[in-house]
Amino acid sequence: MAVAAQSASEISKKKSSSGSTLLRVGRYTAIRLLTLFVTVVIGVYLTILIANMGGYVDTIMKSQITERITQAAAANPTFRSMTPEQRQQTVQTQIANEENRMGLNTPVVIRNFTYLANALTLNLGRAINMTSDSGSKEVRLIILERLPATLLLMGTSELSLFFISLLLALTLSRRYGSFWDKLVILLSPTSTPPAWFYGIFLILLFAAVFKLLPFGGMIDSPPPTNPVDFALNVLKHLILPASALFISQFFLSIYNWRTFFLIYSSEDYVEMAKAKGLPPRDIERRYILRPTLPTIITQFALLLITVWTGAIVTETVFQWPGLGRTFYRAIGFFDTPVIVGLTIIYAYLLAITVFLLDFVYALVDPRVKVGGNQ
């Protein structure tokens, strides 16, 4: 009976513990989500303010409209036959129409909040000046159209870079001071030049001199009609830009991971495991990889959302139709809806990733407790 009573008490404690865990996790989740949402709101609003230059973009756009329309009027022979007054009136009407079309008649504060509200609800709206390649002014389509190309390029280069450098780093960390280790250290400054720098060299070598690979673009002109040939042709065009991105970060990435693993490899518990005579593979798996897993997962998760952003200059050098170039064009056009559209998606992805990582840490590392003090 006493045993039974004790068990009931234990069960009650367990229930109480389970209930408090749920409460803790629930409270943590709510606060975390709220915090992240507020962060996203502030981040996006700041983006809108910066994209609008605090309203100065309106002045720029109005001047550009005036310049464009007045010069078109001057070049239009039918306008030359009009009196100066008629001409001015017509030109002013056109300028007013264009300002109205671009929404410049709505106060910038109201527009900013409209952009913000639309962005938060993922109603990406219409671009001001830009169109998608297929001719759509929907920001959603402008982004979606370029997304596959960016994911293909960035995904290929970044994922292969991540896994290859991780594996090589792990191997090197076991061969500290070896020739290959020294070679990697020596070559790590090669990551100083940006990817496009390597891109130009690769183009010169493999396109201009050896004529093995195309200079740029995503497909031959005319594109192959057979789907298999089409895919192979895209892959052929992918080799140089993906290689440029890969090479530009390769040695530094190995060096970083190798240093990271070395730090963990020199922990006391690793030395203890070695002293106990555990096999190297077990040491690697249980004593090095496991404690480093949260960092690796974090890096991987952040990499996945970085893939979204594209590579502005590399895409330009290789004429790759990716999101990086879209972003660059949007900035050049002062196309706030497109800039906000790209930013909000990135912001949401980042927020969701950060949120999920907290739980993932708890799953992979027993020392971590969601919403706990440690």
Added chain:
Amino acid sequence: MLRKRMMLAIGLLMAFSMVLTACGGTATPAPTTAPATQPPSAATQAPAPTAAPTAVPPTTRHGGWLDEIDVSTVDSSSAVTQIQAGAINIYADGLSPADLQSIKSANLSYGTNTGLYYDMMYNPAVFKDANTLNPFSDRKIREATNMLFDRNYINQEFYGGGALVKFFPFITDGPDYTDLADVAKGLEAQYAYNLDKAKSTIAAEMTTLGATQDASGMWQYKGKPVTITLIVRNDGDKTRIGIGDYATKQFQAVGFKVNEQYKSGSEASPIWISSDPTAGQWSAYTAGWINTAIERDGKGDFDAMYAPDSAQGINPMLANTNIDPAFLKVADDLNNGNFTSLDQRRQMMAQAMKLSLQDSLQVWLVDDQNFTPYSNNVQVTTDLGAGVEGSQIWPFTIRFKGKEGGALKWATTDLFTDPWNAVAGDNWVWDQALVKATSSGAFMLDPFTGLAWPLRASKMDLTVQTGLPIFKNAEDWVTLNTADSISVPSDAWADWDAKTQTFIPAGDGKTAKVKAVVTYPSDLFQTVKWQDGSPLTPADIVMNIIETFDRGKKDSPIYDDAYAPTLQAWQSTFKGIKIDSTDPLVIEYYTDGYVSDAELNYPGGPVAGQQLIWPQYGFGEAPWDLIAISNMADAGGKLAYSTDKADAKKVEWMSWIGGPSLDILNTELTTAAGSSLIPYAPTLSKYITADDAKTRYANLQAWYKAHGHFVEGTGPYYIDKAFVTEKTLTLKNNSDYPDLADRWSQFSVPMLADAKLDGPAQVKIGDQATFDVTVTFQGNPYPQKDVKGVKYLLYDATGAVVATGQATAVADGHWQVVLGSDVTSKLTAGSDKIEVAVSPIPVSQPTFTSLTFVTTP
């Protein structure tokens, strides 16, 4: 040990490459020494070195010379390398003078055309702040700055000598310049670089304005240094940075403090265009302008570039209120064509040139050039104004030398920048170049003279009101008559009733200043076909006339707010149009608008704005059936022709080439085909039967099914496939095109003249002297009949023009200048110069050459 050595070697190699990287590429050194004594002249300009003509055997091929043109996008920085490597055959968008050396080094062929032109624009306003002096509110100071800038130095230093020095608003190597070369050269000599003269003139004027010079020579006004806020554009080809830095140095040299501000176009325009000039946000701006076609008539340039009633109506011009009334009058008179003879026009132009330099709201510096590189096995026409990409003629002449057929790789900067539709779609030059390949047209613009030739039309009879300054060139396809009064027929279509969908007749008593009657060949409707196989019909032309009006009428379901002012402007000169007959097709057109060249007064030419006599809309050709379904989509609020209406209605901007528009248009096509719809039935049912409509829609459906887009025309190439995201497109030869491929072969190479001047090295003052001018084209004598004139200018040792005149034709390729004793007696002992300007008829560019000789007492 070996490994250590290897590591050392790799380390050294890396260090070396890092140093190289850090150093970066340096610009090709441009000549730093300005040939300051060299008078501004076009003589130093290399003639456009297009490829040598290839003997063209008679052909039976219809359409274009090529089987296929594969279009892709390429970054301009790799264009030359890609042509060298054979990856592309032509970079159609052209390169700047900075790339000329690399084109030459790669031994590529290239075409040359006029590009941007640059100047120093001044803020002419008196600033609101009475304590701040704007020196450029003073005309004489502005005028003096002409002598402050060494244009030859600017050309050599920043444009590698590839530009032309410029003093006047019209193009330096254009027809007006040639015609007025004697006036121009005299003024150029008067305003040539002369720092001392500029300094003394500015000093005198500054003193008058109440400024004083401090011990260091800096101008002070009310206790503050006189500061010039110079806005320097730092984007584009970056050449304006050099101009700005140089101008800063020169302004400082005459005692001004300079606040030089680098700004991009978008940063600069709120200041120089939109700010109140009296607020003093800027004093000077490195302006740039562009001509996209050969400028045959620069008479309106003075009004546009200086006058407060300028057609541009932007703040710097509006603020030029202290303009000399005489200059304003002559600028306005020229702009409005208030002259009755070419001689009178010439005198007025000469007066305006002189007064424009005195006004100098803008001090012109250089005419830039654009270079289109292509591989040596390619032959293509370069329009002297529009280049290759901007020309109408390129699809008719581009080919591999000595070969019919083949696939050419065409590269350009971008593709599908905006949605394509012929009514109010994409207007980017690289996209329009491809649309032009699918189009034909009633007339073809001459790539070398800017005049026109009949393409699908056969002739034009032009009647103009007596006294109007319209003159015919040598072309025999146009007749020019005058009449005291030109009546518009009462039944001519003058307007459109969008409610009843019928034309509004002109009614009685209407007159026009110009009447153009365009006649087409009798087999027009049998030989010309749309690329989907439908024959051209009068309905295609009438549809264009309707569409021109309907989009600007509030009662129309396709009304577009943004288009209405354009229609209104056009209707201010349009008087009526009448289809006289459809077999053969004869169309009468009545207007009050005109240009001086009779050949260019065809409807749709540079003056008419709307090409009503051919199914050529603003941005390409289209058959009536395509317009009908597009109208359905626009009227139904599913798509919109223009970006303005698309934004207003929150729908997609209509694209005939790709994207979400295609499904919508296809649905409309199915609907139209199902009912054999005749659009604008009250009018068009006279031209279209239900059977016609059925066939048309069926052909269009088949076209869409085969090619996946709706873009089609009547031109020498058709668009087979377009991949909008991948940015590639394939043009294929239209073998149904009525003309043979060699129809425009005479335009393969511009007949730019080579001129040489020979004569005595020493001339005794008071003696007669004879100089021989040899004019050739590709080594052969230039025919006399093809030369408008050879003008000579004689300069004395001070650089002043002492005599001008015409050389005498001796034989083909040989002209002679005889300086009589009365002329040589005007010279003083020293080094003198004779310069000749050869004006060929087949090209609008003159050729200059000069010879220096010594005069002795």
